[in-house]
Amino acid sequence: PPAAAPAPAPGQPSGNTAPPAAPTPAQVRAATALWEAAAEALSAGVTAGGAVVQAELLRAAHTARLAGLPRAEAAALRVVRGLRAAREHGRGQRLGDLADAFRDLLSGAALLASGAAGAGAAGTARRAYGQGGSLRVYGLCREPVLSATGYGGVATHLVGPDGSRYTISDVRPGGPARARGAGSASVALGGAVLDHAGLARGGLRIVGATVSPDGRLGAGRGVNATPLRGVDWSEEPAAALFAGTVGGAVAAALDAGAREGGAPEAALLGCDVEVVGAAGEYLVARVAGGGPLLRLRPAHPHPELPHAANLRRIAEHPGLVLRVLGRPDLDRAATLRPLAVGPVPGEPYTLRLPEEWLGRADLGYDRLQGSHFPRGAASAGPLAPVDAVPDPLADAPLWRVRRLLETGVAGGRRAVAEAGRGTDAAALLAPLRRAGLGGAAQLAAALTAEADRRPRDAFGRLTDASADGYARAWLASAVHLAAAERSLVAASWS
Known part of the structure; x- marks a missing residue:
């Protein structure tokens, strides 16, 4: 079968689809009603946003759902949940999150009510999987998944020969224990004999692949998968992830978020860094080649996951050169949340990982030990505090x-x-x-x-x-x- 074309970016039509049409009159009326309900809720605020205000929002959200506006409905439900949590003084509720939810709801409703929005602004009720033909994918790393709604699991990130990004997820009800165990669970894809730990350092040839617009691989009945040899981060196609500039990659991610009208999850970013030391709750590192200073924060701060412990151990080795793959935090200045690290080829002062790890350590599952660092690098005593990174x-x-x-x-x-x-x-x-x-x-x-x-x-x-x-x-x-x-x-x- 012919090789699959790269999956389109989230929210973008594929090359075989017609340009999206304008909202229907029913959708415009539903969006107008949703705008009016959201405006009244905003005017009332949390203090006066009781059952009546929430009921009006829920009614408008239901109307939006019937009109085929799942994205607007989801935005309204986020506001209602935020109002309830704030009024009940829910644990972990942040007023800034509720303000962002109001912004997303109002901006989306205003765009749809104007009648000028494309059909893509309506969103999709379910993730649609299309035929991907034959694919070859190579593992990059594993990421533990923990949600506030009680789900846990793992997402394994993959890359295709043309640089396309893919993920295979195993997320089910459960907490941190589920997230830890899923990291070594079998991959439920076309009879593949690999587990997620092996896939993160290996590869798959998939026949009859099904792919969603955001690159998620489905496990349909006609999907068949056979293992492939994995590639090192210094080999193509993985090496391309570390070839670009960090500034350009982050600017592209921020522009994509602005086009989507919200704050989508940032794509993976790779770079080589030199460890400076610890500064408070984060690790300070400088991008190789005279790049900016970065804050490295745990991707998942839960104490049962080893992200924070691994970063603390890395901080004990100032001057260490690392290859890092993670997600930029688009809400913070110069902040990266690493998912995996590896040695930099040709650098004498870098990590010494076991051969079976294929040149990278998944920070959410693997635990770095003293033998993984160059000799004589550990500090004999407490490290001097590092100056905080400037935060514009x-x-x-x-x-x-x-x-x-x-x-x-x-x-x-x-x-x-x-x-x-x-x-x-x-x-x-x-x-x-x-x-x-x-x-x-x-x-x-x-x-x-x-x-x-x-x-x-x-x-x-x-x-x-x-x-x-x-x-x-x-x-x-x-x-x-x-x-x-x-x-x-x-x-x-x-």
Whole structure:
């Protein structure tokens, strides 16, 4: 069978599909109703977002589902869950997450309600798998999967000869124990005799493959798989992952997130780094060749997974040169969450891994030992603290805008109006203008002014009780903030 074409990027049509059509009238009406319900919920805030407000959102979400808008429905359900958790003071609930959920819901509903959005904005209810023909894939690493909804498992990352990325997942109900055990479970794909540990360092030839748009391989009835010899990270096609610049890769990931209208999971990023040392909760490393300083944080901080322990051991060897494969944290400046590490070919001061590991260690499953490091590299005593990596995102006064937006989510329209009065307004706007963030200051001022605009007639009755104008002002400030933060994150990688 002919080789499969690379899977299209998530949200992008394949070459054989027609351009997406505009939303139907029913979808426009459903999106308009969802916008109105979300605007009222935002105006009420967590303090007044009780059963009535949540019921209106749920009704609008159900209407969106019937109209064929699964993405909008999912965004509305995230807001409802966030409101409930915040009102119940749920453990682990972050006000920033709820603010981001409101931004995604409002922006998506506004785009669909305008009638100008393509059908891709509606999303898909289920992951569609298409025929992939015959594939050859090679293992890169394993990643433990733990979800807040009680699922655990493993995702094994693969690469094709043309550089296409694929994953094979085994995720089921369970916690950390399920995630640990799945790392050595058999691969349920076409009778393959490999387990996930072997596949991460081996390969497969798959006949009759089924592939989703985001590169996930399905296990259909007609799928057959036979093992192949794995490739080292220094061999093609894996070597191409480490050939590009980190700044370009992160900028592309941020642009993709902006096009998707949310914050999709970042693609894997590979680079060579030199360990500097530990600084607080993270490991500091510099990209080889005079690149930027990076923060290496555990991909999964759960204590039952060895990510954090492996990073602490690596931090004990300043000057060590590593090849790292991980995910850039697109919400933080110059932050990488490593999934696997390996030695750098030709470097004398690098890892010494067993031959059966094929030149890499999965940080979520393998545990680094003293024998895996070059002799004499370990520090005889506690390491001196390393200076923190500069953080342009934390140093910028944009946090004042985020606090204003989160204040609106927590206390509603009235809280934003109070924040824009008197000395509070000066404390909010002056630092933004001094830092050259005039656009952020202008949008924040417009938001507080709209929040305080409550025109009344001679009898004290509201003449414009709609929350539409306030929601648009809040959304404009939130979208501008997200774009400014993306720019600062991209700059930190250059």
